[in-house]
Amino acid sequence: MTSDSAAVNALDLSHFSLTRVLNEDTHSKTVYLLGTLPYSASNGGETRTEPALLIVERLHFTTAEANQLVAKRLTETGSTGQNDVYHWLRGRLRGYASDAADDEWDVKLTVVVPATEAHIRKYTRQERRMIRETPDIYQRVVLPYVEHLPKSRIHWLYNILDGIGEREHVLFNDPDPAHGFMLLPDSKWDKRTMESLYLLCLCHDRTIRSLRDLRAKHLPLLTNIRRQVGQVTSAKYGVPANQLRLFFHYQPSYYHLHVHVTHIQNTQLGGMTVGQAYLLDDVIDMLQLMDDYFQKCTLTYALGQDHPLYAALEEAGATADP
Missing domain, CATH: 3.30.428.10 (HIT-like)
Structure with a gap:
């Protein structure tokens, strides 16, 4: 399976519904979220609500942006690839995207969908x-x-x-x-x-x-x-x-x-x-x-x-x- 930008971009994270927070890592600035997401396989199947594991990792913070962090929220995502059930995206955060260059992103996102019990167990504390x-x-x-x-x-x-x-x-x-x-x-x-x-x-x-x-x-x-x-x-x-x-x-x-x-x-x-x-x-x-x-x-x-x-x-x- 090659990187499928269309399939990844079809993941509208605005429809992600949080079930619970599985874990959070203060060292890597990562939070592991379990929820559901409407999803249609790339073969054109019907859209169904599937379990989804969303891993949100903050990229390296610069000193200049430290005082802006609290107000930021995810506003935009772009595909970086897909392999099987794994999807990778980059995101921008509200309050900063307008100031960022076109090739600069604030967060790296991993979406696992459909997420199995093995996936959920792996990332649960x-x-x-x-x-x-x-x-x-x-x-x-x-x-x-x-x-x-x-x-x-x-x-x-x-x-x-x-x-x-x-x-x-x-x-x-x-x-x-x-x-x-x-x-x-x-x-x-x-x-x-x-x-x-x-x-x-x-x-x-x-x-x-x-x-x-x-x-x-x-x-x-x-x-x-x-x-x-x-x-x-x-x-x-x-x-x-x-x-x-x-x-x-x-x-x-x-x-x-x-x-x-x-x-x-x-x-x-x-x-x-x-x-x-x-x-x-x-x-x-x-x-x-x-x-x-x-x-x-x-x-x-x-x-x-x-x-x-x-x-x-x-x-x-x-x-x-x-």
């Missing part, structure tokens, strides 16, 4: 607990869950890898099926503030779902990512490799191997915390020491109590004190 996932618990609890996830959950990702969606956003593509990957900006980045730079590497190998699947045979892929990403960011953004943080998440939010790339000055992302992030350099080093390290180790991480895996992990004793 929840209590978290530390999990100690042994190899046995992975085999008995986690792996069956991963294997039964519907492929539709990552349809948007396959759109990118297949060259159908977000083609204009791809910064680099090594098409090698075993060692190649795509690099593109993460939707969380405003694409202009270098210190909040956030990119995403999507591996072409569709057999690797998470850290647990990595072995020494994947080292050429991982070292290729480490080498190429720094070259791309240095050439395109003037950000050298030693100002980048490359890491994996475990548990990941979707089970297709991907690497997060952020600027070293970007310290506000919750996903970089101990108990979720695993540095690419450390993963490479572990695999060089032991081929099947991630099949034999116990992984300790934080998990929300509303995560679909939590109840089964708790029953298996993964939340108990060691």
Whole structure:
């Protein structure tokens, strides 16, 4: 699916009806809203009122505009892209739009419609607990869950890898099926503030779902990512490799191997915390020491109590004190 400006512009946010506020992040200046929105699929189907997840993120504030913030409200939106159920827009805020240049926008908007329970759960604030996932618990609890996830959950990702969606956003593509990957900006980045730079590497190998699947045979892929990403960011953004943080998440939010790339000055992302992030350099080093390290180790991480895996992990004793 290519970026569909007509479909995105058809989203009239004036008809968004708020159900509740799911969460708000004061560090990233982001609020997560659940509501409903009249929506018609791009194939010309009838318009229906669908659950919609609206993520509103304020872009970088300048000192000059600080005294105007309270009075501003969203007045205008423009499409920046679409992939599957994800729509991206930019917006202007009342009291400032008339003073802004045509190419300057105040907020970055993400609309997920129709929003599923999985989307809503992902962005809802929840209590978290530390999990100690042994190899046995992975085999008995986690792996069956991963294997039964519907492929539709990552349809948007396959759109990118297949060259159908977000083609204009791809910064680099090594098409090698075993060692190649795509690099593109993460939707969380405003694409202009270098210190909040956030990119995403999507591996072409569709057999690797998470850290647990990595072995020494994947080292050429991982070292290729480490080498190429720094070259791309240095050439395109003037950000050298030693100002980048490359890491994996475990548990990941979707089970297709991907690497997060952020600027070293970007310290506000919750996903970089101990108990979720695993540095690419450390993963490479572990695999060089032991081929099947991630099949034999116990992984300790934080998990929300509303995560679909939590109840089964708790029953298996993964939340108990060691």
